[in-house]
Amino acid sequence: MDIVVIVAAIAVGAFVKGVTGTGLPQIAIPIMAAILGVERAVVIMAIPGIASNAWLVWANRDAAAATRDLRVLTATGIVGAVAGTIVLTAVNGRLLSVALALVILGYVLVVVRRPHLSLPPRLTRWTSPPVGMMAGGLHGATGVSGPLLTTYLHGFALAPPAYVFSVSVLLLVFATVQVVTIAGLGLYTADRLLDSLLALVPIAVVLPLGHRLSRRLPTDVFRRTVLIGLVVTAVVLVVNAVRG
Known part of the structure; x- marks a missing residue:
């Protein structure tokens, strides 16, 4: 039964990722961690993270100029990712999840009140370095940086x-x-x-399949879909933190 649950979680996460660009680790890792443990779940999903994102980069390569x-x-995310992976076994995942x-949720509330909110380049030139560092750190420590990146890039x-x-x-x-x-820390085994x-x-x-659906969504529907996904992600993060 455990393997069925894990495969289902990965499949659902992959579909959501195909639609919105994120969602695979947010959905798969918490469920896998409950069965396999946090460290093993994060390690197992790292290689699939490379493969799934490489596919989406190639599929959306024509939008590169609009980013x-x-x-x-x-650059800042790489530094954060190394640091986050090193502290993988010591990080307080519950505190990170709640924060x-x-x-x-704060961002979603702002967007609901100001639907046409857009972060101007003159602002993001200052905010992007720390956001990149934090996102990389989250990815290294928990395997999940999508919620922060999704919130910021939205x-x-x-x-x-382009998104x-x-x-x-x-x-x-x-x-x-x-x-x-x-690999450098020796966390990979043959089984993993x-x-x-x-x-x-x-x-x-x-x-x-998810990517094919995303291509058919109007921009406003796509943005609302991402917002809904963010709310669901926030709720899941809190629930998982409370359950421990």
């Missing part, structure tokens, strides 16, 4: 393909750094590597 702040977000949920008001491309590039870089660091490769099967089947 913003990717270089600085990537992140509060940030997400404020850029990018077209859906998905931006999120996927960052997550691809973070996942790559994470895998290299995990095999589990990582097996996790690619449901992702390969379901991810393209």
